[in-house]
Amino acid sequence: MGHESSVPLFWRLIKPRYQLIGTKCTSCGNVFYPPKFLCPVCRKEGKLEEIKLRKTGKILTFSIIRSAPAGFEKETPYPVAIIELDDGPKLTSQIVDYKEEDLKIGRRVEACFRRIYTDGKEGIINYGLKFRPA
């Protein structure tokens, strides 16, 4: 069964994915999402601790996906954006609940909890955060 292989990975990512939990380096103050466990600046000198990131940010750039990867075909066309969180890190996310005029650089967005993809009819439902206009 194909879906079994992805279950452990899915499970490890639940907390950062559901709650937008990243890490912060206590020596240089850099914030990472997805969480990093070694600071690329301070290396061994830095200590990383978990931080709950604010669920707000803005669109840096976006594009409309018309030809989607497997598992996302039903949703096309849909926008995907690079979002800069108010706490610093950048991430890529689907934009939902938007009107056409919301798709612009600098638009304020906030995270919402949605289905990301489902593993066929029998597999796990992957939940996580997407972003909507704030």
Place this chain on the structure above:
Amino acid sequence: MIGIVGYGGYIPRFRIKVEEIASVWNADAKAIKSGLNIEEKSVPSMDEDTATIAVEAALNALKMAEIDPKEIGAIYVGSESHPYAVKPTATIVGEAIGCGAEFTAADTEFACKAGTAGIQMVMGLIEGGYIKFGLAIGSDTAQSKPGDALEYTASAGGAAFILGKNNVIGEIEGTFSFSSDTPDFWRRDGIEYPSHGGRFTGIPAYFKHVVSATQGLMKKLGLKSSDFDHVVFHMPNGKFPINAAKMLGFDLEKLKAGFVVSKIGNTYSASSLLGLAAILDVAKPGQRILITSYGSGAGSDAFSIKVTDLVEEKRKKTKKIQDYIDDKEYVTYAHYTRLRRGI
């Protein structure tokens, strides 16, 4: 006294009008609208389900409660559309709102009253001293067979209530339930859409249970209909709750604040709870609220809630039910069909 520490709702943005559905089936939209007293219903997006709606409602409740989510000792999610047949919705909610791992959780099922059953379970755990705070949610993405009468009303939404003993915005003065084995609406395991007993759903089912639970509660607490400022009954359509209010002798004005059904449809497990949330959004300190749920199969839970002074300050912290009702986008039947299939 046990009460509501925070509450929150969530309604998906998409709406479909009765006219749009009726035109596909060559039905008389005008007759349906006046028969059901419904204008439009909410439709979930492709990536929304009972769990995502429950999470959004719970996060809103948490914003109002302003408590550490790790202090929540119990989570119950009531629904008739849990995303998994086996695997709880309640643990998805617990993880998404940051409750840690030290809490008890379960999903409840009782058609449209599974959410209020969760409230009663939380009340018992708090009263017994087992937990400090508990979270009860009613959330649904109701399915209906294309062309069935239910298609005009079956909608999606959620409402979450965090209960505790301190800093409450509404004290729960008491609860009373009335249950019986009445086959008015059901869905067998593995079958996609529910079946229902047509006209049978009225007198022996909805009205008997709603009226009996409400009367039982009033008798138990020594209250009469004039002692309540706002009332909300389960809203399977826009007619039944009005008739129930008449049978129980309530001034129909008292239904107004919680009467969300005409604009969003029947949100099943969330229906009476979204009505309660809408009432709490506008109620004045000192007012008394009656809420009576109804679940097919069949049963009703009634509650009396006395609003406290804290309501005015605390409700500012969360999005109001009316905000969700107003924020909408209409879809065509073709778009609706595509959304319903989900991802």
